[in-house]
Amino acid sequence: MNDEWSEAVDVRTQAADRLREAERSGKPCAPVRDLVGTAAEGYAVQEINTRLALTEGRRLVGRKIGLTNAAVQKQLGVDQPDFGMLFADMAYLDGLPVPTERFLQPRAEAEVALVLGRDLVGGPFTVADVIRAVDFVLPAIEIVDSRIADWDITLADTIADNASSGAFVLGNTPRSLQGLDLRLAGMTMTKGGKEVSTGAGAACMGHPLNAAVWLADTLGGTDFPLRAGDVVLTGALGPVVPAVAGDVFEAHIEGLGSVRAVFA
Secondary structure (H helix, E strand, C coil): CHHHHHHHHHHHHHHHHHHHHHHHHCCCECCCCCCCCCHHHHHHHHHHHHHHHHHCCCCEEEEEEECCCHHHHHHHCCCCCEEEEEEHHHEEECCCEECHHHCCCCEEEEEEEEEECCCECCCCCCHHHHHHHEEEEEEEEEEECCCEHHHCCCHHHHHHCHHHEEEEEECCCCECCCCCCCCCCEEEEEECCEEEEEEEHHHCCCCHHHHHHHHHHHHCCCCCCECCCCEEEEEECCCCEECCCCCEEEEEECCCEEEEEEEC
């Protein structure tokens, strides 16, 4: 039994090393599904690299929820949500340059971002619990990225790869949840002034708060529950769009305003 456990740990470490080397070198790697085949194994790999990042001094500032949108699930060939870690060095400012060379295969998507004012530890949680915990809401553009060549991913691959996270840009005008109907909030994202993605809050698990409840329940009993101050990117409101140097994306979400991601 101990030999089996040691072998499993070694395989997960190999997967974590492969993904980390791809990020370090800037060269996408082969999928890791030859080493990990389930969501649970993927999260174990993700945790290895999360803990390493923390020991290196990176600061955890939130989570991203991925694969909440049916269109995005279809694009990536998966059928359930996942989550990844957000670190402070992944955050860029609205309208200021984002260094494209940081990424391997970047894509942009518009999302609703929740910023928490209370911890969400334990659970299970109700939507009322989550609403009470939300301090304010912002529009966001998430820059998703894959360390795996050609985005050739299964669910286990993307989870191991920190849910294919890259960076994020938050808008600068906070809004209260009070009076907002995020389910009906329409989203339009343009690239260079041309519309490239549309959607609404209902595309995100029926409502962005539904996604947040799922995340709070999933993390509440782990070593990394949601804490006051955390940013929660609730998931794409429309199709994901490839990004290259020189692209300027602007996302407008009804009731929340706009945010821009400028690829240097």
